[in-house]
Amino acid sequence: MAVPLRRTLIALHRATCNNLKSADGWVDVRQPHPLVVPVRGKKRHFIPPAVGIKEKTKADPEARARAAGLVFRQQYVERSINISCTAGIFDPYIPPEGDARLSTLSREGLKQRTEQLRQSAASQLAIRKIKEHDPLFNTKTFPELAQDIFIQAHMALTQFNKEKLHSLVTERCYPEMTRGNRLKTIRWSFVESLEPPRVVHARCPDMVTKTNLYGQVTLRMHSRQILALYDRFGRLLLGSEDEPKDVLEYLVMERHVVNPYGRWRLHGKIVPAWAPPKDPITKTVLIPGPKLKPGEDFDALQFEVPKPQSVQWSK
Template sequence: MSTVLGPANMARMRGITGTLVQSASYASVRNQDTRVVLKEVGIMDPYVIPEKENRPSLFSDYKKWVKYAKLRMRNTGMTAASTLGMCWRLKDFGITGRFLSESEDAYIAMNEAFAKGDRVFLEEICTPSMYQKLKGQLKDRVGRYEWKYHGIIDKPQIVSIRQGQIGGHVLVQIIVRLHSNQSMGVYDKKNKLVAGDLKNVVPVLEYIVFQRYISDPADNWKILGKTAPESSS
């Protein structure tokens, strides 16, 4: 989601918000006028399909290919089932439209807020556990951060949707693949560049997990954390 502080190449595959995050704290869900405290379940299913270049071959490693094929089939089936259940409640959900556009906007906003140290906005856009993780990184870091978004490389893509229930509340988590160009610079008190370089644009591939209690009309999509394809080795 390693700490954030470091040279430019640290941002290459993880982005400004650093390490992978899986939640284990508590979240609050509004139910009409009653505030209900629910335990965060973390990422229900962190699996994402490996990038094409990392997928096993049927001919070179049959066992790994069979495992990959089963996991991919399972992911497709569970995503389809969860999508049907979600769309039944969220009539205006646009899988290839508004949600993906808003997920990219939320990702940009989170990184910008993190760079600026805007804890108030981070708390609004992230789940409590994700916010606590980022707040801890903000507390530990040194220097002034600048982060720039240089545009998307591939269109945002939904790779997984999962639906579950917690105490009668329906929870949905969506994993979005975001592949973009970014740059980051870290400056000391004298405004001297000490890490990174805003001119050094690097590709960043991240899988962002969004969460919403869809049984609560007042709840909004929030960033729960990140995941990544498991190693093929």
């Protein structure tokens, strides 16, 4: 069996070679190119739209994702709300122009006094609402309590006592008092009261619901204070520790009257439009000194401050 099978294969081989030799004249036989079989990659269910496609809308990606069987996660825009205090001053008090300068016996002073009496009707209604929830509230004793809170809050600010400051000021007033005080030293003291503080305005607004009431009382305080602000190098930026200044302020005290454990805290200040501008802060600049070798001492008397070089600006 092996011999006849071998003869058959040899004959087939010879016939194949003869056919290839005869076809070599008119067929260009070359080495075939390698066969590349594409391999299917990972299937992408959602392909984002290309940039610049016409009539592209926000609903297109969501529609394509739904067609692919995917569900877009809903995005919730949440804002934190604090119910322990309000976000601002409701119906702020408008101080009369020339306050603390005009006498009540003058003509203009009498006009201001009559306007205050006319506007006191809404304040009386607000005071009644506050007394319903806080029976100990009294317009005669409250100014002394508010002034004491004001002094303690500023003393806590100079000592950077955050826990005590949070208990004396509201969450709205805290960032306003602490903004820009980093790496600075504050020296503040209360000298005396030029006029006894008094209540000039009162409101009892509500928030979210009609039963969620807040008491806002505006206090007029005319006092003498000392303020000095130093930078981290000990240079004076503002004020002076030796020269007290007369300060007229309108403080807003607030309390969550519905909360039985609520307390009166400093909520903000009202700055009238006719108030004089504040003193600018003196900016300090670091002057580079000489390079000293180890063991040398700096002599300030012989050191000359280097002057800036003149620069020629070309047009």
